[in-house]
Amino acid sequence: MRPAHLSVVSAESPEAAKWPTVELRGVSKTFVSRSTSVDVLSGVSFSLQSGEFLAVVGPSGSGKSTVLNLLAGLDHPSAGEVMCQGRRIEAVNTEIGYLTQHDSLLPWRTVEENIGVPLEIRAVDRAERKSRIRDIIAQVGLEGFARHYPNQLSGGMRKRAMLARTLIYDPPILLMDEPFGPLDAQLKLVLQADLLKLWSARRKTVVFVTHDIVEAITLADRVLVFSTRPSRIKLDEPIAIPRPREVHEVRFHPAFEEHYRRLWAALDPPSRRPS
Amino acid sequence: MTTEAISQAPNVSATPSPPNRVWLYRTLLVAAVLIGWQAASGTLLDPFWISSPTAVARTLLLWTADGQLEYHLFVTFKETFAGFVIGAVAGVLFALAIGTSDIAHRTVDPFVTAVYGVPKVALAPLFIMWFGIGLAPKIVLAAISVFFLVFFSTLRGVREVDRKMVDALRTMGANKLAVQRMVIFPAALPWLFTGLKLGLPYGFVGAVAAEMMASSAGIGYLTQNAAGQLDTAGVFAALFALMLVTTLLNEALGRLESFMFRWR
Numbered sequence: 001m002r003p004a005h006l007s008v009v010s011a012e013s014p015e016a017a018k019w020p021t022v023e024l025r026g027v028s029k030t031f032v033s034r035s036t037s038v039d040v041l042s043g044v045s046f047s048l049q050s051g052e053f054l055a056v057v058g059p060s061g062s063g064k065s066t067v068l069n070l071l072a073g074l075d076h077p078s079a080g081e082v083m084c085q086g087r088r089i090e091a092v093n094t095e096i097g098y099l100t101q102h103d104s105l106l107p108w109r110t111v112e113e114n115i116g117v118p119l120e121i122r123a124v125d126r127a128e129r130k131s132r133i134r135d136i137i138a139q140v141g142l143e144g145f146a147r148h149y150p151n152q153l154s155g156g157m158r159k160r161a162m163l164a165r166t167l168i169y170d171p172p173i174l175l176m177d178e179p180f181g182p183l184d185a186q187l188k189l190v191l192q193a194d195l196l197k198l199w200s201a202r203r204k205t206v207v208f209v210t211h212d213i214v215e216a217i218t219l220a221d222r223v224l225v226f227s228t229r230p231s232r233i234k235l236d237e238p239i240a241i242p243r244p245r246e247v248h249e250v251r252f253h254p255a256f257e258e259h260y261r262r263l264w265a266a267l268d269p270p271s272r273r274p275s
Numbered sequence: 276m277t278t279e280a281i282s283q284a285p286n287v288s289a290t291p292s293p294p295n296r297v298w299l300y301r302t303l304l305v306a307a308v309l310i311g312w313q314a315a316s317g318t319l320l321d322p323f324w325i326s327s328p329t330a331v332a333r334t335l336l337l338w339t340a341d342g343q344l345e346y347h348l349f350v351t352f353k354e355t356f357a358g359f360v361i362g363a364v365a366g367v368l369f370a371l372a373i374g375t376s377d378i379a380h381r382t383v384d385p386f387v388t389a390v391y392g393v394p395k396v397a398l399a400p401l402f403i404m405w406f407g408i409g410l411a412p413k414i415v416l417a418a419i420s421v422f423f424l425v426f427f428s429t430l431r432g433v434r435e436v437d438r439k440m441v442d443a444l445r446t447m448g449a450n451k452l453a454v455q456r457m458v459i460f461p462a463a464l465p466w467l468f469t470g471l472k473l474g475l476p477y478g479f480v481g482a483v484a485a486e487m488m489a490s491s492a493g494i495g496y497l498t499q500n501a502a503g504q505l506d507t508a509g510v511f512a513a514l515f516a517l518m519l520v521t522t523l524l525n526e527a528l529g530r531l532e533s534f535m536f537r538w539r
Contacts, residue, residue, distance in 0.1 A: 072446050094448040104443035108461045108538045117457065118447040149538040169447065 019086035020047035021173060021205045022071060027080035028230070029066055039230035040066050043080070046224060046233060050172070051203040055216035058226025059267060064209040065101070068175045071207065072098045084173070096173040097166035101181060103158055105150040111161050112137065112146040118169035132168060139198065140164040156187045160194075167198065173205045180215070192218060193247045200244060213263045217241070218250045223259075225266040235266035323507065330508040331515060338512065343497075348516055350493040354410055354482040358417025359475060365418070366425030366474075367467060371455060374433030374463075391427070395420045395477075396484045408489040416481035424477060425470035432466025433459055465539075468532045475528065476521050483517065 029041040040063040048054055056064050069075040070082045073093035082089045084096075105114050112133050119129045137146055140160040150158055159179060166174065180188045196219060199206060210216050216223045217239055225235040240255045250256060309328045316327035338344035373379050395416060402412035440458050449457065486495025494517045501509025 072442075074442050074446070092445045094446065096446060098443065098446045100439060100443065102439045104437070104439045106440060106458065106461070108464075108536075110538075117444065120457070121444070121447055121449045121453055151538070165447075 019083070021050045021052070021085055022207065023047040023081075023083040024067070024070070025081045025083065027067075027070065027077045027082060029063065029070065029075070030078045041077075042230035042232055044231065044233060045080075046236065048205055048207070050205055053199060053206045053208065053219060053221045055208045055210060055220035055223045056226060057210060057213060057216050057223060057263065057267065058231060059228050060211065062226040062228055063231040064226060065177050068098065068177050068207060068209060071173075071175055072096055095171060096175055097169070097171035099162055099166050099174065099176045099179045101177045101179070103150070103162070105158060105161055105165070107150050110147050110149055111142060111153070114150070114161060115165045115168055117165060122169065136164045136168045139167070141194065156183055156191065159183065159191060163195075163198075167202070170202075171204070174207070176206065176208045178210055179208075181210070188215070189247050195219065196245060196247065213260060213267075214251060216263070217256060217259050218245065218247050223263060225263055235262065237262060237266075323505075326507040326511050331511045334506075334508045334512040335515065344512075344516055347493050347497045347513075348520060350410075351413075351479065351482055351486065351495065351517070352520065354413035354486075354493065355417050355475075355478045357410075358414045358419075358482060359421050359478045361414070362418035362421030362478065363425045363471060363474065366422045366470065367429050369422075370426050370429035370433055370463070371460065374430045375451075375455065375459060380430075380434070387423075387426070391423045395423075395481055399481075399485045399488050402485065403489050408491070413482040413485040413490070413493070416485045417478040418481075420477040420481035421474035424474035425467065428470025428473065429463050429467045432463030435466075436462045465532075465536055468528070468535075472525060472528050472532070475524055479517060479521050 024044050024046055027041055027044045028039070031038045031040060044063075044067070046054075056067065058064050066075065070077055071084065071089070071093065073089045073091055076082075084093055106117070109117070115133050115136060116129050119132065124132075133146070137143060140163055142157060142160050142164065145153060145157060145161075150161070153161065163179070180191050183191065192215065206220075208216070208219060220239055223235075223237045223239060224233050225237070226232070227234045237259060239259060241250055241253050241259075312325070313328050316322045316325055316330075322330065335344065373383055398419065399412065399416055402415050406412040406415060436459050440462070441454055444454050444458055482493070483495035483498070486493040487499045490496045494513050497513040498510050501507075501513060
């Protein structure tokens with residue numbers, strides 16, 4: 001009992017315990033264009049503790065990416081509040097690392113120059129930049145490709161480079177938008193395993209958007225299922241599979257089937273995506 | 276010439292046909308034109324109107340020998356170069372300033388387009404009135420010609436910057452200036468180069484046009500002077516020298532471009 005108690009306290013500073021790391025309170029979002037308005041989110045509330053790994057699944061167009069954009073401060077809610085570490089997000093949120101679905105590497109910079117961008121922004125001196133870039137390149141498994149330009153890399157390597165660029169400035173919160181979406185199944189497993197390894201080493205708070213239920217169960221502590229537009233949270237499912245997890249064995253765990261069934265049932269039948 | 280220079284650059288690596296053969300065909304084409312010209316001169320048409328390649332070559336040799344060609348070319352080059360630098364720098368800065376603000380862009384756009392529509396050469400008399408007959412009006416006319424091409428091209432590049440890259444840098448904590456420096460400027464650079472390559476010949480056009488109206492030196496003066504003496508060979512010789520210079524400079528810009536954009 002004692003060690004368990006200790007581990008809970010040491011993981012969180014009293015400051016962090018007071019507020020959830022991330023919190024949405026009754027958030028609604030309506031996109032208005034000249035002729036139409038689209039209600040994307042309606043009354044979405046959830047909160048995340050520090051170090052928690054949350055997966056968000058839902059039919060396409062259900063506002064999963066919108067939630068990430070709100071958390072990143074790139075967009076603002078039409079109603080409700082988006083909080084990060086007890087503060088309302090007003091401008092671009094620099095507490096987060098945002099790994100988008102789209103390739104946002106700068107094509108005119110080599111891998112190492114791309115990964116160094118956040119450090120350049122923070123005016124970290126050249127020597128330290130170099131050593132931190134070398135470390136992170138080794139961690140994400142891109143050794144030997146430091147001097148390559150993005151268009152000389154495969155899709156998986158570009159994802160690794162983007163992950164490295166996100167991790168190098170050590171943001172406490174990671175937002176990931178279908179980061180492994182377009183990759184083949186095998187590579188996906190490898191990257192998922194790498195992500196879990198990095199996450200357990202650094203214990204970041206993660207919001208991971210995916211349309212792949214298996215991926216959500218494999219990675220997350222908790223899975224939120226969004227309904228079709230305007231989205232609400234249909235299901236908040238804690239995943240009862242112990243860590244550390246092996247990505248290719250999670251699906252054989254006794255609890256997996258039950259989770260899968262419930263998540264699948266919560267997704268709206270007409271918008272189901274074959275995965 | 277400009278269109279060739281622009282469409283050629285991306286093809287260099289893509290076309291598999293051997294470059295040697297292309298050069299052979301080019302040489303043959305030039306030879307055919309020159310021989311045809313020479314043959315027509317004095318037989319089909321009076322050399323008084325069309326001169327002949329040998330007469331043009333003779334004039335060029337003569338002008339080279341007495342240093343005249345070098346002197347006038349250098350004057351025109353100097354005017355164009357100064358105008359090119361001023362126009363290009365102003366074009367890029369203006370495009371960066373306007374392009375990143377939607378309101379500013381939409382406010383200024385119709386006016387810039389309207390002014391762009393005015394033939395720049397028509398401004399030459401005005402500049403001569405304002406700045407006299409020295410180097411200044413030529414530089415200004417060259418600068419204005421270059422400015423619009425570089426401005427429009429760079430603006431297009433700035434407007435087409437991938438928002439995803441900008442947002443990615445903003446979440447990493449980049450301020451406006453860092454975004455300009457690390458994303459927008461490099462992303463617009465290929466467009467800027469297209470503007471430079473298009474603008475260079477027009478810079479020469481501006482300078483030469485102003486020279487033709489009022490000056491005592493430069494290729495424009497040389498052309499005008501030769502025409503005034505009914506010396507067809509002299510007109511062709513001056514224009515040929517100008518063509519050679521613009522082609523070489525464009526080639527140099529193309530080389531610089533493929534070096535700078537080796538990441539593509």
